[in-house]
Amino acid sequence: MLSLKTILTGTALSLSLAGVAVADGHGGPYAPYAGTTLVINVPAHPHYNAMMKVLPEFTKETGIEVEVDQLQYLKMRERQTLELTKDEGDYDMIAYVVFSKADYVFADQLENLAKYFMNPKLSDPNYDAEDLIDGYVANIGVAGGKKGYLPGQTGSLFGIPYGSETSVLAYRKDIFEKHGIDVPQNYDQLLDAACKIPEVEEGMGGMASRAASGHQASHAFLLHLAPLGGRVFDDNWNPIINNEAGVAAANALKTIVDCGPEGSQTFGPAEAAASFSQGTSAMFMDSIAFAAGFEDPSKSKVAGKVGYALHPEGVRRGSQTGGFGIAIPKNAQNKEAAFLLMQWLTSKKGDLMAAMNGGNPSRFSTYQDAGLNAKYPYSATFGEALKYADPDWRPIIPTWGKINADIGTTMSQVLTEGLDPQEALDGVAARAKDIMSEAGYYTWQ
Numbered sequence: 001m002l003s004l005k006t007i008l009t010g011t012a013l014s015l016s017l018a019g020v021a022v023a024d025g026h027g028g029p030y031a032p033y034a035g036t037t038l039v040i041n042v043p044a045h046p047h048y049n050a051m052m053k054v055l056p057e058f059t060k061e062t063g064i065e066v067e068v069d070q071l072q073y074l075k076m077r078e079r080q081t082l083e084l085t086k087d088e089g090d091y092d093m094i095a096y097v098v099f100s101k102a103d104y105v106f107a108d109q110l111e112n113l114a115k116y117f118m119n120p121k122l123s124d125p126n127y128d129a130e131d132l133i134d135g136y137v138a139n140i141g142v143a144g145g146k147k148g149y150l151p152g153q154t155g156s157l158f159g160i161p162y163g164s165e166t167s168v169l170a171y172r173k174d175i176f177e178k179h180g181i182d183v184p185q186n187y188d189q190l191l192d193a194a195c196k197i198p199e200v201e202e203g204m205g206g207m208a209s210r211a212a213s214g215h216q217a218s219h220a221f222l223l224h225l226a227p228l229g230g231r232v233f234d235d236n237w238n239p240i241i242n243n244e245a246g247v248a249a250a251n252a253l254k255t256i257v258d259c260g261p262e263g264s265q266t267f268g269p270a271e272a273a274a275s276f277s278q279g280t281s282a283m284f285m286d287s288i289a290f291a292a293g294f295e296d297p298s299k300s301k302v303a304g305k306v307g308y309a310l311h312p313e314g315v316r317r318g319s320q321t322g323g324f325g326i327a328i329p330k331n332a333q334n335k336e337a338a339f340l341l342m343q344w345l346t347s348k349k350g351d352l353m354a355a356m357n358g359g360n361p362s363r364f365s366t367y368q369d370a371g372l373n374a375k376y377p378y379s380a381t382f383g384e385a386l387k388y389a390d391p392d393w394r395p396i397i398p399t400w401g402k403i404n405a406d407i408g409t410t411m412s413q414v415l416t417e418g419l420d421p422q423e424a425l426d427g428v429a430a431r432a433k434d435i436m437s438e439a440g441y442y443t444w445q
Helices: 046-062 073-083 100-106 114-118 134-141 173-178 187-200 215-225 244-258 269-277 288-294 335-345 348-356 370-375 379-388 400-417 421-438
Strands: 003-009 012-018 037-043 065-071 093-097 160-172 205-208 281-287 306-310 321-327
Touching: 037 046, 037 073, 037 335, 046 065, 046 160, 046 288, 046 321, 046 335, 046 348, 065 073, 073 093, 093 100, 093 335, 114 335, 134 160, 134 321, 160 173, 160 288, 160 335, 160 379, 173 306, 187 205, 187 244, 187 281, 205 269, 215 244, 215 400, 244 400, 244 421, 269 281, 269 288, 281 288, 288 306, 288 379, 306 379, 321 335, 335 348, 348 370, 370 379, 400 421
Parallel strands: 037 065, 037 093, 205 281
Antiparallel strands: 003 012, 012 065, 093 321, 160 281, 160 306, 160 321
């Protein structure tokens, strides 16, 4: 029998999935690992809530037991920082947010996955890696290639996307129809709609956005930087965040926040999503991960009233890539069994199972599945958005934490204190130059 034991302590969820016999009685690939207990660390996130629902099937098929330590993201990051430095760690597999990739790889804390995919006893010949979404693999999994964090001749795979995300525009169909507002296809239309809605719909903000000081304000700024033609650095690591495109992105964010719902300046992602789901804003442009909540009538006042569109075009289309991936720590105790779990979760079968339970697909074929699109009609739009997913919308480098924090603090001053965007970004560029110089990025120039 399959037993499920859940123990909740604080924000940590420990799930023990006790399995039965190995599915293949003739010595299949899972047989040597039957009875192994894997301990994995994942975030409190909708995708990993979906994963929890499919793990019993993995245990049933393989006989491999799984214990899950599910934590709020920041607590998860703190725990991993401690665990990955041990000689022998407690975790066999971890989920990590995209910008942790550089930190973990640079510190030599993640397994290179090549030897596992080369092992015929472990590597499923039907895995079909080419079906994995390219932008997600580049963003979450590859390190050592172009710029150190993108695919290239020298790149290696250290993780696989699982719970990855891109940005789309959610909008109130009824409000747009009532006032004859076209769904924004470009940034001029987006900003016009954001400020028109408060004028025609009393008590409603135009677009809810992240804006809180720190990472949230930086994320919100970068959301607009890439489609408006900007980058943080040029190809020689010179900061160009303060060029015309950077200023346009800062001004776009300020317009959105100024025309947004009450309290916008303090919004993180949860607060922005709540504003949209509770009907106090007409648009929300952020991760696809929020869609399932918008369509849940037990949580949302706008279920059934939401339309979804591609991230509007600026100079070009460029939706974000982010979210989570899964990897095997260098100090894991059960690496081969962990690889089998990783491979199973990200297989076509595992990916579709998670998606049908409200998770974010990592495969093109999952987005094309008729059953998924029947259950979640917005999936078709999300699949289309992935054509424009930009793995280089932010630099995943070891110095990014400091620079990202500076962008966030400075952008908050633009949004709340009236700091001039050009002056603000000039300061960010100068400080980023110093950080990059100290880290050695100009050694060969």
